[in-house]
Amino acid sequence: AEPGVVPAVESTADDITEMRIRGAAAIADAAAGALETQAERSTADSPAAFEREIHAAAETLYETRPTAVSLPNALRYVLRGMDGDTVADLRSSTIARAQRFQRDLDQAQDRLGEIGANRLRDGDTVMTHCHSTDALACVEAALEAGKELAAIVKETRPRKQGHITARQLREWDVPVTLIADNAARRYLDRADHVLVGADSIAADGSVINKIGTSGLAVNARERGVPVMVAAQTIKLHPDTMTGHTVEIEMRSERELLADEERAAIVGGEATDGDAKGDATGSDADDPAPATDSGLTVENPAFDVTPPRYVDAIVTERGQFPPESIVTLMRELFGEPTDDPWED
Numbered sequence: 505a506e507p508g509v510v511p512a513v514e515s516t517a518d519d520i521t522e523m524r525i526r527g528a529a530a531i532a533d534a535a536a537g538a539l540e541t542q543a544e545r546s547t548a549d550s551p552a553a554f555e556r557e558i559h560a561a562a563e564t565l566y567e568t569r570p571t572a573v574s575l576p577n578a579l580r581y582v583l584r585g586m587d588g589d590t591v592a593d594l595r596s597s598t599i600a601r602a603q604r605f606q607r608d609l610d611q612a613q614d615r616l617g618e619i620g621a622n623r624l625r626d627g628d629t630v631m632t633h634c635h636s637t638d639a640l641a642c643v644e645a646a647l648e649a650g651k652e653l654a655a656i657v658k659e660t661r662p663r664k665q666g667h668i669t670a671r672q673l674r675e676w677d678v679p680v681t682l683i684a685d686n687a688a689r690r691y692l693d694r695a696d697h698v699l700v701g702a703d704s705i706a707a708d709g710s711v712i713n714k715i716g717t718s719g720l721a722v723n724a725r726e727r728g729v730p731v732m733v734a735a736q737t738i739k740l741h742p743d744t745m746t747g748h749t750v751e752i753e754m755r756s757e758r759e760l761l762a763d764e765e766r767a768a769i770v771g772g773e774a775t776d777g778d779a780k781g782d783a784t785g786s787d788a789d790d791p792a793p794a795t796d797s798g799l800t801v802e803n804p805a806f807d808v809t810p811p812r813y814v815d816a817i818v819t820e821r822g823q824f825p826p827e828s829i830v831t832l833m834r835e836l837f838g839e840p841t842d843d844p845w846e847d
């Protein structure tokens with residue numbers, strides 16, 4: 505734990521890392537809320553100490569997951585609003601700024617939903633991947649406008665976020681067909697739209713979203729089904745304007761393969777063969793997967809969909825063909841600057 509960082513910030517960071525809080529918008533909202541809590545509870549006795557602590561809190565939050573740019577965008581936004589010569593002023597300006605961020609985030613999602621709903625006609629079927637609150641906002645607004653929709657919901661292995669999407673859609677009384685990811689191409693015949701969210705949008709219009717999005721988009725193009733990406737401008741990745749690439753998070757092999765399953769593939773009992781200097785022989789819960797078994801498991805959480813497979817990026821500022829998103833990025837972010845918690 506960093507000195508001065510309040511426990512509530514550490515626990516929010518842990519919730520994000522462990523995916524109890526997940527999805528790019530929810531992560532940004534939680535991060536802003538955590539900075540607000542840091543400002544409220546800080547016991548710093550000087551403005552410099554207060555700022556050091558806020559920067560340390562931002563760094564703790566920043567280091568949780570690497571792909572959703574809404575996280576650093578949220579941190580930057582809140583820190584830019586921290587202003588004053590006394591601890592009291594710094595505290596109140598940070599709190600106000602964090603609250604404003606959270607309000608704007610909600611409003612942007614509502615506005616995006618209204619814009620995205622225009623693409624959905626009465627009687628349409630959408631195919632979804634993962635769970636995106638921005639994508640669902642489009643469905644919600646279309647329902648509120650009196651349109652009837654149906655959904656084909658991809659399970660989204662390995663963590664099955666499709667179940668969260670299915671639950672939300674059923675709450676809204678939308679008929680849901682849940683399918684295995686592998687069935688997506690077969691069911692595209694029945695879909696009028698592929699509707700997904702994004703964790704980051706790059707300057708060239710590439711969409712970084714849950715692993716499997718790019719394959720879905722390629723199949724959708726082949727089947728003539730338009731691909732619609734719902735992404736608030738907080739998902740635009742400013743560093744990509746200067747050629748920076750977006751880091752794709754790699755998650756634990758245990759999301760794919762339990763210890764017994766690994767043992768069944770490579771032989772041996774659970775992780776026995778790799779126990780180091782353990783004479784007891786009872787190490788069934790040895791946390792370290794075998795490294796010299798010849799079996800490597802890779803589990804990327806996200807992939808990159810090239811702009812040519814995306815028909816529209818829907819934001820709260822309007823809808824854009826992916827190739828023109830860079831204009832909006834320049835307008836919103838200007839020249840990229842260094843992060844305040846990195847010095």
Ligand code: RUB
Nearest residue numbers: 526527528529636637638701702714
């Ligand atoms: C979530 C995911 C979502 C985006 C957009 O991945 O890929 O499509 O984050 O979500 P994970 P939202 O479950 O690994 O966090 O529109 O809610 O921001």
